[in-house]
Amino acid sequence: MLGQIKNIFKFRELLLALLVRGFKAKYKNSFLGIFWSFLNPLANVLIFAFIFTMIIRINIKDYPLYLLCTILPWTFFNSALINSVVSIFEDSHFVKNTAFPLEIIPLAVVIVNLVNFVIDLVILAVVLFFLGRGPGHLWFYLPFLIFIEFILISGLSIFFSAVYVIFRDLNFILNIILRLFFYFVPVIYTLDFVPEGFRLLYFFNPLAVIIDGYAKVLIQGLRPDSTMLFASLLQSVLIFVACCILFNRIRRIIPERL
């Protein structure tokens, strides 16, 4: 495991080159370029805001703003996973011709999405500032939340991208699971809506805790529960380690299956 991280560090130039490629490939020939990463979640916000304030009246204060704060981290999770699952497969030409730590490929995809997310957060911060809602000292929680989410996504991405090479249905399955999982994370609702009996389950959902944390810190002006946050960190690290172990078990057969 430690050797693995060392190995990735050794290939940091490759990671950098893949990042540059990732950004170029993503926004080549598109006029609005990097703003698409903000416009996409914004469209979702508008749709949900319309439904839940005009049609079904949901009782959450400043609902459109709340949505903005939860949909951005959800989009990070969602698009990072969807983009990375096919990444090793799509780079088969490298994988079959040279030896290097394969996990760098999905990792680069996750980092491209991370950078997008951070840019989105900056835009959001500007919006919040002009609305007179910040910056506050609670914003210091943000790097911590981003870090937990990054660890969680990285682990899953590394594992899924390897499995996809062997099992091509994963792509479709993942799409469905993500669509379902969206409703198990407090994006369009807050945790207060969840009945007491079920709320314990959210304790075992690291992403739910993270997204709730963003909402608390950015808009509700509340301090995230430190026990929950710590549990989320622990779970994310465990998932990351488990995914890396599983990845290591199949990594050597990946070039043969491409």
Added chain:
Amino acid sequence: MAQEVIRIENLTKIFRVVHEPPLTFQKALHNFLERKNNCQELLALKNINLVIFESEAVGLIGANASGKTTLLRIIADIYAPSSGAINVKGKVSPSLELGSGFCMEFTGIENLYLYGAIFGLSRKAIGRKIPQIKEFSELGDFLDVPLRQYSFGMRMRLAFSLAANINPDILLIDEMLAVGDLSFKEKCFKKIKELKSTGMTLLLVSHNMDEISRLCDRVVMLDGGEIKKSGPAGEVIGEYNKFMGSK
């Protein structure tokens, strides 16, 4: 005595070949329910023993599917051996068979940066080598064009120029020279000889016996995953021609 660069002992490689691979869930489930196992083991390399020394040029010859490329990929640490041991000292060049390893949507330069990075060169270091690669490949402004617009010959020029100019300890060439024109081929030969004199080891897979006999000190003939004959170029090539003729 020259230093050992590659030592291969009792190496065997078995591929699990899945006929009609059940890449989809439906098929996998079907196979599972019918208790059908359409997996077959394919012995790609069998009990290979090979030692290669520094600045030696070794040719690998053999019919198609005799295990040449598999052996190169194991030396490059892309495939893991199923059993046996392999020890490689030094940096191995990417084995770009006909430049198929390039990213087609990217320009020549962008591909050079990517492969340079895979090889472990920093952006700066590769940047310094680009004029050299540009001059050697004679591709000129084509380096700024996406790879999909390259011909086979041009891709090969890029692949060889890259591999030869990043100073690998071991250079792998997999049937790459076949599509080059005569003048570029001569240039490649000259470059290879020059690199050899500085201590680089060469492993060349080719079906062109003229190439092999001009470049290689030693030739290994593979057949069905086994080393059939190994020795000085003239001897092995004679045997190879006889063998292929009898088929």
